Amino acid sequence: MQKTGAQILVDSLLAEGVDTIFGYPGGVVLPIYDVLYDSELRHILTRHEQGAAHAADGYARASGKPGVCLATSGPGATNLVTGIANAYMDSIPMLAITGQVPTTLLGRDSFQEADITGITLPITKHNFLVKDTKDIARTVREALHIATSGRPGPVLIDMPKDVSTGMAEHLDPGPVQLPGYRFNHEPNPEQVARAVRAIEESERPVIYAGGGVVSGGAHGELLELTEMLLMPVATTMMGLGGFPGNHPLSVGMLGMHGSKYANYAVSECDLLIGIGVRFDDRVTSKLEEFAPGATIMHIDIDPAEIGKNMGVDIPVVGEVRLALRQIIDRLKPRVASRWRDKIGVWKKEHPLDFEANGQLKPQEVVREICNVTKSNARITTEVGQHQMFTAQYYTFTRPRTFISSGGLGTMGFGFPAAIGVQVACPDETVIDIAGDGSIQMNIQELATAVNYNLPVKIAILNNGFLGMVRQWQELFYNRRYSYTELDNPDFVKLAEAYGAVGMRVSKKSELRSALEETLAVNKPVVLDIPIEREENVYPMVAPGEPIHKMLG
Amino acid sequence: MLHTLAVLVENSPGVLARVAGLFSRRGYNIDSLAVGRTEDPEVSRMTIVVDGDDRVLEQVTKQLHKLVDVIKISDITADEYVDRELVLIKVNADHSQRVEVIQICDVFRARIVDLGRKTLTLECTGNHGKINALEETLRPYGIKELVRTGKIAMVRGTKNNTGYQDIGTKEEN
Numbered sequence: 001m002q003k004t005g006a007q008i009l010v011d012s013l014l015a016e017g018v019d020t021i022f023g024y025p026g027g028v029v030l031p032i033y034d035v036l037y038d039s040e041l042r043h044i045l046t047r048h049e050q051g052a053a054h055a056a057d058g059y060a061r062a063s064g065k066p067g068v069c070l071a072t073s074g075p076g077a078t079n080l081v082t083g084i085a086n087a088y089m090d091s092i093p094m095l096a097i098t099g100q101v102p103t104t105l106l107g108r109d110s111f112q113e114a115d116i117t118g119i120t121l122p123i124t125k126h127n128f129l130v131k132d133t134k135d136i137a138r139t140v141r142e143a144l145h146i147a148t149s150g151r152p153g154p155v156l157i158d159m160p161k162d163v164s165t166g167m168a169e170h171l172d173p174g175p176v177q178l179p180g181y182r183f184n185h186e187p188n189p190e191q192v193a194r195a196v197r198a199i200e201e202s203e204r205p206v207i208y209a210g211g212g213v214v215s216g217g218a219h220g221e222l223l224e225l226t227e228m229l230l231m232p233v234a235t236t237m238m239g240l241g242g243f244p245g246n247h248p249l250s251v252g253m254l255g256m257h258g259s260k261y262a263n264y265a266v267s268e269c270d271l272l273i274g275i276g277v278r279f280d281d282r283v284t285s286k287l288e289e290f291a292p293g294a295t296i297m298h299i300d301i302d303p304a305e306i307g308k309n310m311g312v313d314i315p316v317v318g319e320v321r322l323a324l325r326q327i328i329d330r331l332k333p334r335v336a337s338r339w340r341d342k343i344g345v346w347k348k349e350h351p352l353d354f355e356a357n358g359q360l361k362p363q364e365v366v367r368e369i370c371n372v373t374k375s376n377a378r379i380t381t382e383v384g385q386h387q388m389f390t391a392q393y394y395t396f397t398r399p400r401t402f403i404s405s406g407g408l409g410t411m412g413f414g415f416p417a418a419i420g421v422q423v424a425c426p427d428e429t430v431i432d433i434a435g436d437g438s439i440q441m442n443i444q445e446l447a448t449a450v451n452y453n454l455p456v457k458i459a460i461l462n463n464g465f466l467g468m469v470r471q472w473q474e475l476f477y478n479r480r481y482s483y484t485e486l487d488n489p490d491f492v493k494l495a496e497a498y499g500a501v502g503m504r505v506s507k508k509s510e511l512r513s514a515l516e517e518t519l520a521v522n523k524p525v526v527l528d529i530p531i532e533r534e535e536n537v538y539p540m541v542a543p544g545e546p547i548h549k550m551l552g
Numbered sequence: 553m554l555h556t557l558a559v560l561v562e563n564s565p566g567v568l569a570r571v572a573g574l575f576s577r578r579g580y581n582i583d584s585l586a587v588g589r590t591e592d593p594e595v596s597r598m599t600i601v602v603d604g605d606d607r608v609l610e611q612v613t614k615q616l617h618k619l620v621d622v623i624k625i626s627d628i629t630a631d632e633y634v635d636r637e638l639v640l641i642k643v644n645a646d647h648s649q650r651v652e653v654i655q656i657c658d659v660f661r662a663r664i665v666d667l668g669r670k671t672l673t674l675e676c677t678g679n680h681g682k683i684n685a686l687e688e689t690l691r692p693y694g695i696k697e698l699v700r701t702g703k704i705a706m707v708r709g710t711k712n713n714t715g716y717q718d719i720g721t722k723e724e725n
């Protein structure tokens with residue numbers, strides 16, 4: 001039976017297991033929206049294409065399934081770009097579908113034409129411009145395969161309007177055949193043997209676990225390996241939740257705003273076991289002095305990460321879960337007890353803490369959110385001080401519960417992402433911990449949350465500043481607060497205008513009850529929390545310094 | 553150090569942009585790049601000459617491997633291989649110079665493919681060094697126009713490089 005391209009697209013998505021997409025209509029996607037009108041494929045209408053991209057990203061991070069977003073050509077497609085780049089930097093499986101002008105008008109600067117495959121070349125794992133209706137089903141299968149396998153990432157399909165309206169037979173495309181797309185599942189046994197030997201010979205091992213542990217579903221193996229050797233585990237921001245933050249062997253986050261004891265442990269270890277990490281500059285700071293005396297082991301699915309930033313002594317290329325399993329199976333349990341004791345001392349001497357005073361501190365707010373939710377909510381964040389406070393003071397115990405923009409550092413990510421998370425996890429508490437700056441970058445999505453009655457909670461740590469930029473101005477630009485002070489709207493009234501619930505914490509003593517009340521409401525809530533205006537995130541590694549030299 | 557990479561890619565639109573874009577955004581230096589289809593019409597072969605040390609080459613190779621359209625990469629620098637480049641040169645050659653230029657042509661086994669009232673157009677193939685030498689020799693006469701293809705290369709002997717088997721990236725340091 002012949003079908004339109006739009007019908008084949010939607011049917012192919014359903015056939016590949018996609019049940020929800022996030023999108024925004026427009027001219028050249030009219031044929032696709034006409035199919036969606038009575039399709040069982042659930043479509044969530046956001047208020048901005050960027051919101052759709054971040055929502056798909058949040059959906060993917062929370063569920064482990066690919067997030068799918070849809071936008072029209074030209075500005076619709078370019079509005080996805082930040083969201084695609086964000087997913088690319090954090091290796092999130094996403095499928096972005098864009099409409100395109102008809103093939104007959106391509107390349108003529110037609111109305112709402114943008115070369116989106118060209119624009120997204122450096123920020124997608126792969127992309128496709130479909131030129132023939134009969135190629136749609138195969139393209140959808142290939143795109144989802146590429147997005148979700150190996151090191152995940154975003155893939156874009158650009159669909160010219162005449163390809164959507166054209167007719168073709170909808171045939172099953174058969175197994176994916178991509179001769180140029182290969183990756184190692186199984187690690188090389190030689191590499192595993194070297195890794196085992198290095199771990200057995202080490203006296204001061206430290207695990208440095210990243211987002212690859214979460215996306216590779218290796219949290220169980222990580223816990224098992226750690227408990228065999230009783231060695232400390234530091235996680236990157238992307239790795240939070242990949243190892244239980246309340247575990248005695250957790251030293252929390254490392255890097256620029258990591259705990260002192262995590263950074264000391266990494267600086268003095270003799271074996272650094274990087275697992276699903278990429279030696280990012282926010283972790284390593286001065287690369288030459290990062291884990292200076294250590295043998296560097298790096299376990300990752302992506303061979304290009306080995307040696308990209310840091311010289312590696314023992315690479316293990318393969319799926320992180322399989323690699324850890326094989327190491328565990330060959331390893332003799334052994335305890336570096338003196339090393340463990342030393343870290344215990346550092347933990348006591350340099351705890352993660354802040355100075356309490358009469359003012360409401362952001363750290364206290366995060367700690368209280370953690371208490372009220374019993375460490376069990378799905379937390380998203382925007383980008384800035386509130387994000388670092390959340391990473392430091394919320395104890396994440398499960399993978400896929402901390403959802404935050406790591407690599408790209410996208411302000412405006414957290415709220416639309418929270419919408420995607422709530423769609424993926426309808427029965428869980430989802431909170432976007434936001435700053436007063438970031439929340440205004442995608443505030444329009446309040447309409448989406450209200451429309452679909454998604455009871456996302458937004459806690460605004462409101463200091464009337466772009467706090468992180470202000471902190472850098474304070475420390476490195478002689479307190480010249482250039483354009484970082486914000487005159488904000490009344491967030492309570494704003495929430496109410498959208499049909500959400502708005503509340504404000506006016507006294508420190510009201511915090512707990514306000515949080516409880518917020519969580520009790522089965523509607524989107526904006527909780528405005530005025531905090532101390534010039535609090536800084538500490539500890540902090542100043543740019544260019546080694547990570548053991550920390551301020552605060 | 554210059555490395556010669558033989559890269560098999562899907563003969564699909566945009567593949568050149570993907571490869572070239574990768575080089576520019578990661579800051580790798582392309583010395584030359586030549587591309588054309590192979591004995592299989594669905595596969596093109598790029599000969600890329602890259603400048604960089606072993607670390608850069610390892611990254612280039614691994615990053616290229618991540619492109620879905622890249623089927624196979626071989627660094628043939630250390631192999632015995634034949635490499636050729638084609639150049640067309642339009643050089644000044646009026647009556648007084650014409651004989652000299654033709655003699656130079658003979659020495660380099662270049663061919664005259666066109667002639668004008670005051671110019672000769674030469675075609676020459678050879679390796680990089682020979683083409684450079686010809687260019688330098690003709691420069692004093694006044695080169696009006698010059699175009700080079702960039703290097704193409706093939707490993708000597710019966711070893712076949714266009715199969716789909718991959719000799720792989722260097723994963724180990």
